[in-house]
Amino acid sequence: MKTDEIKIILDAFYNGETTVAEEFILLKYFSSEDVAEELLDEKGIFLSMYQAEPIDVPPALEPKLENLIDELASKEEKNTEIKTGLNRKHLLRWAGSAAACIALLISVTFYFNNKPDVNQPPVTPDQQTAENLSEADKKALKEAEDALILLSSNFNKGVNQLAIVTSSLDKSNEILNKTLNRKKDKES
Known part of the structure; x- marks a missing residue:
């Protein structure tokens, strides 16, 4: 066969x-003595892939590997149990932080939307009653009140859902731990 x-x-x-047939052609070519000078390096590489000597595996290696795999699996299970507890803590911290950020955002927005005009004289506590507010101020006050009520109800719904999820996770962890303990007892 030609070198090209x-x-x-x-x-x-x-x-x-x-294909398998083409690989056989290459094996036959590189096994022969008539290999082109420029392909001698390729001959060594190709033949090393196809004529590798079998590796002797010690008989005691398999049980050692099985024990190592079992140890790693049990460590992973323990880490999973620890992570589940940490996830709940992080979730509660995240929910609290999110609620604080939302409350701060609403407060800042309310402050800047109702910032007194510098051209108006300051309002004394005697003058500041719901009856003395302009229609625009009354509307802004009502919108802020509605927004806070909506935030409060949605936050309460979220907290309730979080409690449900937490109890479900606790039940799942109990069942999983019981199952794993039974499995370990059977193996012992």
Whole structure:
């Protein structure tokens, strides 16, 4: 076979595009003594892939590997149990932080939307009653009140849902721990 044809098949082999028949052609070519000078390096590489010596595996290796795998699996289970507890704590912290941020955002928005005009004289406590407010101020006050009520109800719903999820996670963890303990007892 010509060297150019071998190079084409060899490129296809390195790209993973050869058939079994083409690989056999390469093996036959590189096993022969008539290999082109420019392909001698390729001959060593190719033949090392196909003529590897079998590796002796010690008989005691399998039980050691099984024990190592079991130890790693039990460590992973313990880490999963620890992470579940931490996740709940992080979730509660996150919910509290989110609620604080929302309350702060609403407060800042309310402050800047109802900031007194510098051209108006300051309002004394005697003058500041719901009856003395302008229609725009009454509307803004009502919108802020509605927004706070909506925030409060949604926050309460979220807290209730969080309590449900937390109790469900606790039940799932109990069942999982019981199952794992039974499995460990059976293996012992």
